[in-house]
Amino acid sequence: MEDVGTWSDxxxxxxxxxxxxxxxxxxxxxxxxxxxxYVDLLAxxxxxxxxxxxxxxxxxxxxxxxxxxxxxxxxxxxxHVENWLLPDPDEPDWFARVxxxxxxxERVPEADLARFIEMRRTCRTRFESRPVGEDIVAVLTAAxxxxxxxxxxxxGDKVREQAIAxxxxxxxxxxxxxxxxxxxxxxxxxxxxxxxxxxxxLTAPVTQMIVRHFDxxxxxxxxxxxxxxxxxxxxxxxxxxxxxxxWLLAGQALQRVLLVASEQGLRASYLNQPIQVAxxxxxxxxxxxxxGFPQILLRFGYASNPLPPAPRRPLEDxxxxx
Numbered sequence: 146m147e148d149v150g151t152w153s154d155x156x157x158x159x160x161x162x163x164x165x166x167x168x169x170x171x172x173x174x175x176x177x178x179x180x181x182x183y184v185d186l187l188a189x190x191x192x193x194x195x196x197x198x199x200x201x202x203x204x205x206x207x208x209x210x211x212x213x214x215x216x217x218x219x220x221x222x223x224x225h226v227e228n229w230l231l232p233d234p235d236e237p238d239w240f241a242r243v244x245x246x247x248x249x250x251e252r253v254p255e256a257d258l259a260r261f262i263e264m265r266r267t268c269r270t271r272f273e274s275r276p277v278g279e280d281i282v283a284v285l286t287a288a289x290x291x292x293x294x295x296x297x298x299x300x301g302d303k304v305r306e307q308a309i310a311x312x313x314x315x316x317x318x319x320x321x322x323x324x325x326x327x328x329x330x331x332x333x334x335x336x337x338x339x340x341x342x343x344x345x346x347l348t349a350p351v352t353q354m355i356v357r358h359f360d361x362x363x364x365x366x367x368x369x370x371x372x373x374x375x376x377x378x379x380x381x382x383x384x385x386x387x388x389x390x391x392w393l394l395a396g397q398a399l400q401r402v403l404l405v406a407s408e409q410g411l412r413a414s415y416l417n418q419p420i421q422v423a424x425x426x427x428x429x430x431x432x433x434x435x436x437g438f439p440q441i442l443l444r445f446g447y448a449s450n451p452l453p454p455a456p457r458r459p460l461e462d463x464x465x466x467x
Contacts, residue, residue: 194328382395
């Protein structure tokens, strides 16, 4: 094993890959505690979304995405990686301990996915009309299952229409809530701030004011309806249980699916409204077969337009040493 200083420098670089994971409203609700040869992943509850995500479910999923990034990046760098989820039941914010030891001589095939960490983007525009093949859907499904989750495509016009109707209904429910609008506006930040939903420096105050004070659920619902209709593939990612451990598994599965999708030339974005609105989530369960717990609703497709990376917090704000 290399000396502590070198180890720390190496692992800070790996954390730099971990934090490229997606998170709700780009809150980046995590920090990493380094203590050779471990990295502990902890929740940053100061970056929670109590209105949009009252149970911390999406916060936990976001941290699960970061955990998979860290594991894949470490494996690609030659470390032997072992993970323990929720290692202390008395410390619910301690999500995982990742052991990084030695220089592994084993080549972990999925470590090749690490090269797509920096390429992954969330695409909020229309996709091209070409379909996503059944073979690729099978690959995405296998990626979710590899992390203990499931992925079910929404196939057939009737099922898709029901899902889209719930997306629009979810938009209406959320935007009608002044507290939800205030929380959304609070996370609309200038790109230089390093987190949140990026808005132009010049227009940020006006945009925040409009979001806080006006119910735009109808317009947003119409836009989301069009985006969903034009998406070649809609899927639900879920888990058999609905505990914090299941949410972490869902996050790891989500990130693996997103990286595999990037490998296949696909882009993705989220239409989670029917899962975020508590009254709609059971209907999503029924839509995908009546068992398990839906965690994320995604759209996939092809798009060639370049997308800038979302802003990220400085690493010194998310890394601590034990």
